[in-house]
Amino acid sequence: MRIPPVVIGAVALAAAAAIAVRAGIDDAAGSRAAGRHNSTQVVQALSARPGSYLGLYAPRVPGSYSGVSSFTQVTTLTPSVIMYYSSWLEQFQTGFALDVARHAAVPLVQIEPAGVSLAAIAAGDYDSYLGSFAQAVRSYGNAVILSFGHEMNGSWYSWGHGHAAAADFVRAWRHIVTVFRSVGADNVTWLWTVNIVSDRPGGSGIPSPAAWWPGSSYVTWVGIDGYYLEPGWRFVSLFGPTIGIVRKFTGKPIIISETGAGQAGQPAQITDLAAGIRTYGLLGFVWFDAVGKSDWRVITPAAVSALRVAAGLYARDGA
Numbered sequence: 001m002r003i004p005p006v007v008i009g010a011v012a013l014a015a016a017a018a019i020a021v022r023a024g025i026d027d028a029a030g031s032r033a034a035g036r037h038n039s040t041q042v043v044q045a046l047s048a049r050p051g052s053y054l055g056l057y058a059p060r061v062p063g064s065y066s067g068v069s070s071f072t073q074v075t076t077l078t079p080s081v082i083m084y085y086s087s088w089l090e091q092f093q094t095g096f097a098l099d100v101a102r103h104a105a106v107p108l109v110q111i112e113p114a115g116v117s118l119a120a121i122a123a124g125d126y127d128s129y130l131g132s133f134a135q136a137v138r139s140y141g142n143a144v145i146l147s148f149g150h151e152m153n154g155s156w157y158s159w160g161h162g163h164a165a166a167a168d169f170v171r172a173w174r175h176i177v178t179v180f181r182s183v184g185a186d187n188v189t190w191l192w193t194v195n196i197v198s199d200r201p202g203g204s205g206i207p208s209p210a211a212w213w214p215g216s217s218y219v220t221w222v223g224i225d226g227y228y229l230e231p232g233w234r235f236v237s238l239f240g241p242t243i244g245i246v247r248k249f250t251g252k253p254i255i256i257s258e259t260g261a262g263q264a265g266q267p268a269q270i271t272d273l274a275a276g277i278r279t280y281g282l283l284g285f286v287w288f289d290a291v292g293k294s295d296w297r298v299i300t301p302a303a304v305s306a307l308r309v310a311a312g313l314y315a316r317d318g319a
Contacts, residue, residue: 046143046189048253053284054311055081062096075304077311083108088116089129092136101142108145118164122171130179138185148176150193151225153209166211173214189220193257196226196242208245222246223257231265235276243280256285260296267306274310
């Protein structure tokens with residue numbers, strides 16, 4: 001369950017072998033440093049090694065990199081993935097992506113089709129927009145992680161459960177991937193992002209995401225969103241059931257793509273989150289570092305210390 005992006009900024013933290021990530025993205029390091037890109041370069045697939053990603057979605061992205069810099073200043077950790085939310089018909093933010101690349105990181109774009117007919121997307125009504133977006137991603141030339149219609153098994157978005165047919169979502173997802181592939185945007189890692197299943201009070205009615213699965217040939221990674229809403233909650237009960245469901249229909253790598261914990265008990269839950277990532281062999285996790293429904297920010301000395309320990313040797317010291 002996620003706070004709407006209009007009121008949030010988030011940190012993508014993934015327990016993270018930044019060195020492994022760089023193996024997939026540093027072939028273009030020279031052009032990144034110069035703020036240039038090469039549409040003909042070959043981009044290696046991002047690492048699927050467990051514990052490979054430390055990333056961030058911070059306030060003010062993609063309009064500014066200042067939130068990312070502030071996070072690094074507070075934690076001395078530098079993310080390898082920077083996430084931002086993109087409204088429908090908004091073009092790929094190439095300038096921001098180049099800024100991300102200059103920091104040796106990968107942009108993660110969550111495309112949100114608010115108020116848009118999924119059937120119309122699947123029918124090709126928005127191919128001009130999608131083709132333009134895809135061409136921009138291809139021209140950018142470096143690795144990009146793209147997600148569409150995240151948390152679709154929840155009921156809080158227009159594209160989600162109870163508002164749009166799962167079959168239409170599947171057709172729209174497949175069509176989008178096909179459009180990108182048709183223009184040669186092979187630098188995309190496709191992240192299918194779901195919400196945790198839940199029957200907790202206040203979170204009931206979040207079903208298995210299986211009906212929205214577009215098929216293994218259309219997905220690179222699976223993302224799972226979920227929050228530590230209470231100080232006593234732990235990874236096994238929070239994420240374990242959803243991981244188990246996902247594993248019944250795909251073996252694709254999984255990343256906890258959006259999470260957070262309130263100030264009460266936050267250090268212990270950061271430690272628990274990192275332990276869960278290791279136990280389940282996941283790619284990493286995405287931390288929501290903002291004030292929304294709760295104060296998810298990592299700001300206290302104890303929380304910062306826990307996060308630095310969680311990131312361990314995989315994170316680069318911030319400059």
